[in-house]
Amino acid sequence: MINEVLKSKNLCMGCHACINVCPRSCISMKADKEGFLYPTVDYSLCIKCNKCVTVCPIINKIEMDNNPVAYSCINNDNTIRLDSSSGGIFTLIAEKVIDSGGVVFGARFNDEFEVEHSFVETKERLCKLRGSKYVQSKIGDSYKRVKEFLNSGREVLFIGTPCQIAGLLSYLGQSYRNLLTVDIICHGVPSPYVWSKYVEFRETEAGAPVQRISFRRKDEGWKKYSVSFLFKNNKEYRQNLSKDIYMKAFLQDISLRLSCYDCRFKGMSRQSDITLGDFWGIQYVLPEMDDDMGTSLIFINSDTGQELFEEIKYKMSYLKVDIAEAVKFNLAAIESSKYNPKRDGFMAEKDVLPFDKLVSKYCTDSLFTRMKIKVKSDIKIVLTKTKMIDIVKSIIDK
C-alpha cells in the first residue's frame, strides 16, 4: 500500500491525504527518528482498496498550466500588518471569507506549542492562525473537516504549504465553488521534534514554561525580524533572525524534511487560487512600497483568486509587478532548498548535544557574519587595510 509505494523517504511530504481518505482508518501517521510524520498501514485492517495510492499527490501529480499575475501588496491596517509575517494579506482574505459566513483553516500553536492545522469561524480568533510558524504543521483530519463544511454549503478558505494544498485537492477529488485555497511561498518545513527540543531549551534557560511565541516580530523592522518567546514568569527572549539558533538551523537548511530538498510543488504554475509570500527585494523593485513594516508578494493563480482579489483590493495598497522580476529575489518560489551535507550529523546528535552546542557545531556562520563578529571583538583595534586582510585570511583558514 502507500508505504510500499513511497519507499523513498525523499518523496513523502507528509500531506496526510492517505490517512484522510482511508475508509477503514487503518493508516496512521508515525514520527520517524527525525520527528517527521510518515504513513504506516495496519495490514490486519487494510482491505486493499488502493485509495491511499490513488489519492497520493506525489504518485498522481496534477500538472498545472496557469499564468499567474503578481502584485506587491500592503494591508492598509498597520496594526494587523505589524502582527503578520509579511504584508498582512492572509488576514484580509480570511476576514472576507468569515464575513460571508465561511470557515478558515490554517496553522496554529496548540497548548504544547506544537504546530497543527485547525479552523476558526470568527475574526477575533484569526490571531491564532496569523503569523508564520517555521515548523511542519500537522494536518490531522483537517481535509475531512474541510469536505464536511463544503458539503454543508459553507465557504471554506484553506491556507497551507503548496504540498498541503495538493494533498487537500487530491483528497477532495472534485472542484467546489465554495472553496478558496491559498498557498505560501515555502522555503521548506523544519522537524517538529527539533522544534520541541528548541522550545525545551528556551524554557530551561528561562526557568518557566512558555506562554507566547512569535517567529516574526518586527520591532527592528520586517527585513531584520526577530523570534520572540514570552514565558510564564514574564521573562522575554527576543533575538534577531541571524542570531537565533533555531532560525540559523532553519535558514541553513539543516533541519528540513527530506522531501523539501526535492520539492515537487515549486514553480509558477500552482494548484492554489492565491499564493502569498514576502516581497524580498522590494527596496530594489518598488522602493515606494517599502517602509520596512512588511510587503507581500502575491500571485493570483485562478479566476476564483482574481474575484477574491477584486473584492478586497480597496483595503490594501497594491501595484502589479513583473513576476519574473519579483521571483529573482525569492528563489524559494521556484527552487528547492539545497541539501545541507551536515544534516545527517545534526540529526544524529540532536539528542546528544544541548541545542546551542548542536547548532554551533553544525551551523557555521557565513563568511560575512564571521567577519562582522570578528570585527566587533576587535573593536579597539584601528582597522587598517592590512589588518582587515589578516582578519579575512584568519576566517578563511578556520
Ligand SMILES: Cc1cc2nc3c(=O)[nH]c(=O)nc-3n(C[C@H](O)[C@H](O)[C@H](O)COP(=O)(O)OP(=O)(O)OC[C@H]3O[C@@H](n4cnc5c(N)ncnc54)[C@H](O)[C@@H]3O)c2cc1C
Ligand atoms: C515554513 C514556511 C516557510 C516559508 N518560506 C517562505 C519563503 O522562503 N519565502 C517567502 O516569501 N515566504 C515564505 N513563507 C511565507 C511567509 O512567511 C508568510 O507566511 C506569507 O508571506 C504570508 O504572510 P501574511 O503577512 O500575508 O500573513 P500571516 O498572517 O503572516 O499568515 C501566515 C499564514 O501562513 C499559515 N502558516 C503559518 N505557519 C504555517 C505552517 N507551518 N504550515 C502551513 N501554513 C502555515 C498561517 O495559518 C497563516 O494563515 C514561509 C512560511 C512558512 C510557514
